[in-house]
Amino acid sequence: MINMYEVSETNKMIEQENLDVRTITLGISLLDCIDSDLKELNRKIYNKITTLAKNLVSTGQDIETEFGIPIVNKRISITPVAIVGAAACRTPEDFVEIAKTLDAAALEVGVNFIGGYSALVSKAMTPADEMLIRSIPQALAVTERVCSSINVGSTRTGINMDAVRLSGEIVKATAEATKERDSLGCAKLVVFCNAPDDNPFMAGAFLGVTEADAVINVGVSGPGVVKKALEKVRGKGFEELCETIKKTAFKVTRVGQLVAGEASRRMGIPFGIVDLSLAPTPDVGDSVAEILEEIGLERVGAPGTTAALALLNDQVKKGGVMASSYVGGLSGAFIPVSEDQGMIDAVLAGSLTLEKLEAMTCVCSVGLDMIAIPGKTSASTISGIIADEMAIGMVNQKTTAVRLIPVIGKDVGDTAEFGGLLGYAPIMPVNEFGCETFVNRKGRIPAPIHSFKN
Amino acid sequence: MKKCIVTVLGKDKVGIIAKVCTYLAENGINILDISQTIVQGYFNMMMIVDVTDIKKDFVVICEEMKALGEEVGVNIRCQREDIFEKMHRL
Numbered sequence: 001m002i003n004m005y006e007v008s009e010t011n012k013m014i015e016q017e018n019l020d021v022r023t024i025t026l027g028i029s030l031l032d033c034i035d036s037d038l039k040e041l042n043r044k045i046y047n048k049i050t051t052l053a054k055n056l057v058s059t060g061q062d063i064e065t066e067f068g069i070p071i072v073n074k075r076i077s078i079t080p081v082a083i084v085g086a087a088a089c090r091t092p093e094d095f096v097e098i099a100k101t102l103d104a105a106a107l108e109v110g111v112n113f114i115g116g117y118s119a120l121v122s123k124a125m126t127p128a129d130e131m132l133i134r135s136i137p138q139a140l141a142v143t144e145r146v147c148s149s150i151n152v153g154s155t156r157t158g159i160n161m162d163a164v165r166l167s168g169e170i171v172k173a174t175a176e177a178t179k180e181r182d183s184l185g186c187a188k189l190v191v192f193c194n195a196p197d198d199n200p201f202m203a204g205a206f207l208g209v210t211e212a213d214a215v216i217n218v219g220v221s222g223p224g225v226v227k228k229a230l231e232k233v234r235g236k237g238f239e240e241l242c243e244t245i246k247k248t249a250f251k252v253t254r255v256g257q258l259v260a261g262e263a264s265r266r267m268g269i270p271f272g273i274v275d276l277s278l279a280p281t282p283d284v285g286d287s288v289a290e291i292l293e294e295i296g297l298e299r300v301g302a303p304g305t306t307a308a309l310a311l312l313n314d315q316v317k318k319g320g321v322m323a324s325s326y327v328g329g330l331s332g333a334f335i336p337v338s339e340d341q342g343m344i345d346a347v348l349a350g351s352l353t354l355e356k357l358e359a360m361t362c363v364c365s366v367g368l369d370m371i372a373i374p375g376k377t378s379a380s381t382i383s384g385i386i387a388d389e390m391a392i393g394m395v396n397q398k399t400t401a402v403r404l405i406p407v408i409g410k411d412v413g414d415t416a417e418f419g420g421l422l423g424y425a426p427i428m429p430v431n432e433f434g435c436e437t438f439v440n441r442k443g444r445i446p447a448p449i450h451s452f453k454n
Numbered sequence: 455m456k457k458c459i460v461t462v463l464g465k466d467k468v469g470i471i472a473k474v475c476t477y478l479a480e481n482g483i484n485i486l487d488i489s490q491t492i493v494q495g496y497f498n499m500m501m502i503v504d505v506t507d508i509k510k511d512f513v514v515i516c517e518e519m520k521a522l523g524e525e526v527g528v529n530i531r532c533q534r535e536d537i538f539e540k541m542h543r544l
Contacts, residue, residue, distance in 0.1 A: 001487065001502065002459065002502070002535060002538045002539060002542065003489075004489050004491075004498075004500045006538055006541075006542040007461060007500050007538055008461070008498075008500075009542075010537060010541055010542075011461060011531065062513050065513045065516045065517065066513060066516060066533070066534050067533055067534050067536065067537045068516075068531050068532075068533035068537065069537060251541045251542075254541045255537060255540065255541060257540065258536055258537060258540045
């Protein structure tokens with residue numbers, strides 16, 4: 001039988017160490033909504049989402065109360081809209097109408113984000129894909145809850161450089177379209193390589209076409225719990241360090257598995273995966289940077305950071321995998337800058353640079369995330385940064401992503417404020433040498449060879 | 455049997471157990487096990503209870519117990535046992 005020590009350990013994790021389930025994400029396939037008439041398509045989309053997700057928020061709240069575990073977000077991911085809208089949309093403005101429908105449906109069911117305003121163009125773009133991508137700046141400016149993503153490359157297909165070039169322009173245009181709010185639109189736009197079909201985390205969540213009609217995916221969190229556990233093994237060897245991370249990750253993930261199973265049973269919707277991620281928030285004591293500093297770095301960004309992060313990421317997976325029946329999504333440590341107080345402090349202290357963050361993305365999920373850069377940064381430079389990050393994903397057979405925010409009207413030394421879970425970020429300097437000639441080449445980078453691993 | 459864990463934390467005073475037990479009895483909740491300590495004047499109690507025969511919704515029970523805690527001046531949590539089982543048992 002459960003003893004008092006175990007009960008108080010669990011409750012301490014929840015009350016003092018910010019243990020929570022970060023998100024229950026309901027994936028909804030919109031493939032059966034496809035129609036050549038835009039009005040009819042919008043009606044079907046609205047009806048399907050509001051019917052299936054009707055009880056999502058209340059079910060989440062009931063589970064929170066009954067088990068005493070906070071569930072921070074309840075969200076929805078959908079089939080990439082470029083596919084769903086291909087038959088109905090003739091112009092980018094038509095796609096914006098779908099974005100408005102998604103926003104209205106999300107408001108109706110009470111979720112804070114709906115992800116899947118996406119195009120998967122890792123090899124090439126259809127006319128609908130291109131229209132959707134061109135509609136993103138407007139779609140993100142006129143909606144509150146819609147999140148967008150573009151998959152521009154994969155290990156199997158290589159990198160679609162035409163899409164990379166366009167993505168740089170779109171990131172810049174989105175920043176311009178939302179410049180009154182520190183270019184907030186860019187916080188809802190992710191450019192991916194090897195995007196997973198079952199990611200529950202925003203802004204990059206969408207429901208792939210290989211998925212079921214509806215599915216429950218859960219994202220766990222708990223950087224604070226890992227940090228506290230590591231305080232007890234200060235000065236000990238790597239073996240103890242790694243064992244502690246594994247055990248803690250196991251416990252955290254078990255909670256996610258429990259919540260996923262309950263949500264699935266209560267809503268009558270199959271369980272998909274648990275995403276074992278360490279997802280920070282701007283709260284003190286809920287930071288991945290603080291874990292790395294607990295491992296032994298004076299500040300994140302110091303030499304040793306990449307190795308410490310590699311260790312952390314791998315142990316989280318090793319501990320979490322056994323705790324869940326199905327693991328998927330992004331699964332790893334997130335290193336967003338604006339959403340992690342320790343990262344922000346490291347940037348302000350001059351320890352963490354864009355180049356070091358890029359190196360860190362080689363060994364963890366997901367990529368250059370929530371990084372504010374000067375508003376004057378050119379579209380081609382943004383495309384260059386995207387291309388670099390995509391190359392890391394392509395060659396290392398992992399998911400990488402870019403969520404950069406060129407904050408219009410601000411420069412290095414200023415701070416961008418996004419509010420809530422998105423936090424705030426100091427503007428980071430970007431290498432000012434150009435890459436226009438490289439980015440302007442047409443076509444794609446071929447897929448890498450899968451042998452001769454060096 | 456549907457088991458859940460009731461934890462009570464706070465400054466010790468007269469009648470904490472009495473109030474909690476009265477509420478449980480009134481709502482048809484059977485106590486299976488109690489363990490309790492007082493460290494430096496702080497009251498720390500854990501009960502394993504059976505909620506199979508409750509008449510109210512379990513969510514309501516959780517909320518009422520939380521409110522009872524606020525009334526008495528201690529922190530009362532009522533949680534399904536599964537969260538502890540899952541976390542600490544293979």
